[in-house]
Amino acid sequence: MNVITNIPYLKKEKQNSILFLFFLFLSATFLGQHQQVETKKEVIDSLITASKAEVKKGNYSSAMLLVKKGLSEAQTINIDKSIADCFNQIATIYFYQGSYYDALANFENSNSFYKKANFKNGMASSTNNKGAIHYYLGNYSKALDHYKIALKLHEELNNEAKAAGTTQNIGNIYLILKEYTKAKQYYVKAENIYLKTANNKSLSLVLSSLGDIELKTKNYTKALHYLEKSLQLAKDNDVKQTEAEVLFNLGKLFEAQQNLKKSSLHYQQSLTIAKKVKSSRHQSSALIALGQIQHKKGFLQQAIQLCEKGLNIAKTISSISQQKEACECLYLAYKKANNPIKALLFNEQHYVLKDSLNLKTTSDKLLSMEFEREQLLDSIATAEKERVLKLKHREEVKRKETQRNIFIIAVCFAILIAVAIFSRLNYVKKSKAILQLEKDRSEHLLHNILPVEVADELKEKGYVDAQDFEKASILFTDFKSFTETASKLSPKALVQEINACFKAFDAIMEKYGIEKIKTIGDAYMAAGGLPKPDATAVKKTILAGLEMQEFMVKRNIENKSLKKPAFEMRVGIHVGPIVAGIVGVKKFQYDVWGDTVNIASRMESNSEVGKVNISENTYQMVMYDPNFTFEHRGKISVKGKGGMEMYFVARKASVPLTYTNRKKELV
Numbered sequence: 001m002n003v004i005t006n007i008p009y010l011k012k013e014k015q016n017s018i019l020f021l022f023f024l025f026l027s028a029t030f031l032g033q034h035q036q037v038e039t040k041k042e043v044i045d046s047l048i049t050a051s052k053a054e055v056k057k058g059n060y061s062s063a064m065l066l067v068k069k070g071l072s073e074a075q076t077i078n079i080d081k082s083i084a085d086c087f088n089q090i091a092t093i094y095f096y097q098g099s100y101y102d103a104l105a106n107f108e109n110s111n112s113f114y115k116k117a118n119f120k121n122g123m124a125s126s127t128n129n130k131g132a133i134h135y136y137l138g139n140y141s142k143a144l145d146h147y148k149i150a151l152k153l154h155e156e157l158n159n160e161a162k163a164a165g166t167t168q169n170i171g172n173i174y175l176i177l178k179e180y181t182k183a184k185q186y187y188v189k190a191e192n193i194y195l196k197t198a199n200n201k202s203l204s205l206v207l208s209s210l211g212d213i214e215l216k217t218k219n220y221t222k223a224l225h226y227l228e229k230s231l232q233l234a235k236d237n238d239v240k241q242t243e244a245e246v247l248f249n250l251g252k253l254f255e256a257q258q259n260l261k262k263s264s265l266h267y268q269q270s271l272t273i274a275k276k277v278k279s280s281r282h283q284s285s286a287l288i289a290l291g292q293i294q295h296k297k298g299f300l301q302q303a304i305q306l307c308e309k310g311l312n313i314a315k316t317i318s319s320i321s322q323q324k325e326a327c328e329c330l331y332l333a334y335k336k337a338n339n340p341i342k343a344l345l346f347n348e349q350h351y352v353l354k355d356s357l358n359l360k361t362t363s364d365k366l367l368s369m370e371f372e373r374e375q376l377l378d379s380i381a382t383a384e385k386e387r388v389l390k391l392k393h394r395e396e397v398k399r400k401e402t403q404r405n406i407f408i409i410a411v412c413f414a415i416l417i418a419v420a421i422f423s424r425l426n427y428v429k430k431s432k433a434i435l436q437l438e439k440d441r442s443e444h445l446l447h448n449i450l451p452v453e454v455a456d457e458l459k460e461k462g463y464v465d466a467q468d469f470e471k472a473s474i475l476f477t478d479f480k481s482f483t484e485t486a487s488k489l490s491p492k493a494l495v496q497e498i499n500a501c502f503k504a505f506d507a508i509m510e511k512y513g514i515e516k517i518k519t520i521g522d523a524y525m526a527a528g529g530l531p532k533p534d535a536t537a538v539k540k541t542i543l544a545g546l547e548m549q550e551f552m553v554k555r556n557i558e559n560k561s562l563k564k565p566a567f568e569m570r571v572g573i574h575v576g577p578i579v580a581g582i583v584g585v586k587k588f589q590y591d592v593w594g595d596t597v598n599i600a601s602r603m604e605s606n607s608e609v610g611k612v613n614i615s616e617n618t619y620q621m622v623m624y625d626p627n628f629t630f631e632h633r634g635k636i637s638v639k640g641k642g643g644m645e646m647y648f649v650a651r652k653a654s655v656p657l658t659y660t661n662r663k664k665e666l667v
Contacts, residue, residue, distance in 0.1 A: 037077050044070045044082045048089050055093060058277045063093050075624060084113035084122055091129065096241075098280030098317030101576075104133045105471070105621060112535065121162075124153035128166050135172060136281065138320040144173050161202075164193035168206050180213050187213070201242070204233035208246045215253050223253050244273040244282040251289055264293045284313040284322045291329050295336070303333045324353035450582070450590050451515055451531045458582065466581035472592070473528035473541035473575045473618070474600035475514070477505070477548060479567040480609050482522045488565040497559075498522065501567065504551050511547075512540040517592060522567075527592055530580050538575055538621045542628065545571045545612040546651055553610065572603025574615040602638045606646060616645035627651060 047070035054063035071086035091106035107130045114122035131146030147170050154163035171186030187210050194203035211226030227250050234243040251266035267289045274282035291306030311326035327350040334343035403410065450458065457464050479485070486494050502519060509516045509526050513534065517525045526544070529537030552569045559566040576596035582588050599615060607613035613633075622628060629650050635643035 037079070040073055040077050041079065041082060044073050044086070047073070048085055051089050051093070055096060060093050060097055060278060064090065067093070071624065080113045080117035081119050081122065084110045084117060084119065084126075087113065088122070088126060088129075091126075095129070095133065097278065098313075098319075100133050100137055100318055101617075102620060104130060107133065108535075120153055120157055121159065124150050124157065124159070124162065124166075127153065128162075128169065131166075131169060135169070135176075137318060140173050140176055144170065147173070160193055161197050161199060164190040164197075164199075165202060167193075168202070168209065171206075171209060175209065175213065175216075178216075180217055184210065184213050200233050201237045201239050204230045204237065204239060204242050204246070207233070208242065208249055211246075211253075212249050215249065215256060218256070220253060220257060224250075227253065240273050240277045241279055241282070244270045244277070244279060244286075247273065248282065248285055248289065251286075255289075255293065260293055260296060264290065267293065280313050280317045281319065281322070284310045284317070284319065284326075286310075287313065288322065288326050288329055291326075291333070295329065295333050300333050300337045304330060304337070307333065320353050324350055327353060453531045454582065454590055464582045466579050467531065468577065468579055469530050469533065470577050471533070471537075471575060472530050472578045472580075472596065473538045473573060474578065474592070474597055475526045475528070475541050475545055476572050476601050476604035477524040477545075478570050478604055479522045480570060482567070485565045485567055486522075493564075497567070501552070501555065504555075505548055508544050508547050508551070512544045514541055514544050515590075518589060527578070527580075530578075530592070538618060539625060539627075541573055542612065542614065542618075542622060542649055543651075545573055546649070549610055549612060568609040570604055570607035570609060571612045572600055572605070572607045572614075573612065573618055574600035574603050575618045575621060599638075599641065599644075602641060602644070603646065606636050606638065608648075611648050612650070614647050614649050616647075619645075619647045619649075622649075 047066050051063040051066040051070070054060070054066065067086055067089040071083065071090070074082035074086055087106045087110035091103045091110060094100075094103035094106060107126050111123060111126040111130070114120075114126060127146050128150035131143045131150060134140070134143035134146060147166050151163060151166040151170070154166055167186050168190040171183045171190065174180075174183035174186065187206050190206050191203065191210070194200075194206060207226050207230035211223045211230060214220070214223035214226060227246055231243065231246045231250070234240075234246055247266045247270035251263045251270060254260075254263035254266060267286050271283060271286035271290065274286055287306050287310035291303045291310060294300075294303035294306060307326050307329040311323060311330065314322035314326055327346045331343050331346040331350055334340075334346060454464055489497065502524060505524055505526075506516060508514075512528075514526050514528045514537075515530055517527055519525070526541075528534065528541035528544075534540070549569065549571060552567070556566040556568065574596055576594070576599065578592045578594040578596045580590065580592045583591050603613045603615055619630060623630070629652055631648040631650070633646040633648060636646050638644045
């Protein structure tokens with residue numbers, strides 16, 4: 001009996017032991033996975049550190065390889081902050097090479113992943129860096145917007161040192177706008193923080209800016225004091241970028257004092273350091289300045305050569321302000337060299353660039369005028385309402401005074417009026433129903449022609465303002481040998497076939513939220529990322545292009561089975577800045593303009609049947625997307641553009657062609 005009663009107890013003890021071992025195994029597995037993730041994070045951090053060291057040496061290719069390896073590792077463990085850190089370093093490398101648009105795209109990616117990780121320090125830094133890119137591109141209004149957001153984040157985090165950097169950047173904006181008193185206030189505020197935190201690297205840069213202010217206000221002694229102190233700090237801390245900038249400012253100082261020999265020497269030293277660290281921005285500035293010195297000395301040929309070199313570098317980094325200075329230098333040199341044709345050419349370019357720099361200011365002034373106009377109209381409307389109310393009040397008093405005398409007549413008329421009102425209301429109700437039906441039809445037609453937001457703006461204002469989009473994806477398609485294939489069809493059959501294809505394309509565009517722009521003959525054009533910007537527009541546009549090609553393959557199989565002629569299609573995609581708006585006042589249409597459209601058209605014409613051809617810029621934005629595979633085609637000669645890098649894009653065989661697959665999607 002004792003043995004039998006002990007058996008259940010033994011079984012229970014054995015079960016508890018098994019459960020204990022099972023939980024021990026799970027704990028060990030979890031700890032092992034956690035340790036593996038931590039190890040990978042350490043590897044990623046070391047790769048970023050190594051990349052930063054290569055940047056300091058000016059070895060940008062090596063730096064990029066290291067950080068891209070880190071990005072690949074970060075994506076395997078799907079840690080948002082590590083991915084953001086990698087994108088931030090990639091953007092920094094592009095910035096130092098003068099590739100500002102590439103830098104801006106990667107800072108946006110970095111900011112997006114910092115937001116996912118809720119890492120406010122990273123959000124503040126990447127926002128500040130986006131402001132710096134807009135500053136170097138000459139878009140000072142957008143730069144200031146980003147700086148203010150970054151400053152607020154730094155202050156919330158009590159990050160005094162980084163807040164000082166953003167404060168200094170705001171000072172740079174006021175310096176450009178020639179508001180020297182405000183600029184100096186921000187610089188001095190930043191200087192005090194740098195002195196307090198012993199941040200000599202940043203102190204060197206802000207002292208250079210203070211020297212630049214004193215130079216511009218012709219306080220040459222103070223300017224020399226600030227710049228010499230700045231140069232010494234830059235040398236002591238081995239900050240080559242700042243050293244190049246300070247040497248350039250010293251060159252400007254001596255040039256203002258008519259000491260051309262010293263000025264030329266400092267510009268040359270700035271150029272030497274800029275070449276060493278591969279800073280395109282500083283190289284361009286130094287070359288243009290040296291060209292201006294040669295012009296003053298009367299060596300016109302040397303001036304032209306130097307300014308042309310500076311202009312070419314400025315064009316590669318899209319620096320409008322430096323292009324303007326170079327064109328002005330070339331205009332004066334060619335004019336003095338008695339070459340009026342080239343002088344006129346560069347003078348025209350100088351004014352075009354000058355106008356483009358002032359475009360944003362003009363836009364702000366117009367918006368301000370429009371706001372004042374709206375306020376005035378509101379004031380007039382309010383006054384008119386008050387006048388009408390007073391008039392009604394007087395009429396009401398008068399009516400009540402005479403009502404006693406005409407009471408009996410009023411009762412009789414009231415019956416007649418009631419009948420009339422009833423009839424009128426019935427008529428108005430029917431009329432409103434008819435009008436509403438017609439209005440609904442009109443709105444449906446308008447929304448079929450224009451995007452909803454654009455149509456609403458057109459109805460509200462009677463016109464539509466043109467909009468700038470920094471990153472729109474333009475898609476072009478075209479049928480190969482259209483004329484030859486079309487000749488085998490009757491006119492009716494041809495229209496039916498094209499209509500079948502374009503109806504399918506319209507459905508695909510609607511599926512991915514892409515805006516159809518227009519059809520031109522057998523060509524089809526669409527744009528992603530407008531009229532509302534969409535961070536995933538590039539990926540959606542590529543998926544749409546692939547699905548269009550898949551439809552054409554199925555359509556060809558069907559047509560051939562029916563022994564009907566079949567079309568084959570090319571697709572091309574490019575991403576970049578465009579302007580969008582409505583053209584004309586009769587038979588108007590929503591359209592887009594810009595060099596991005598031309599390049600997208602070139603991508604299509606250089607594509608192949610059944611393929612989707614994308615540009616280098618587009619590839620850079622989706623290169624890490626796990627849904628796609630790419631075939632590098634190398635540089636292909638493009639009319640009016642020279643050699644351009646192109647890629648064929650396809651979906652992975654294991655990934656269905658649908659936008660619902662979002663694993664590890666890059667925003």
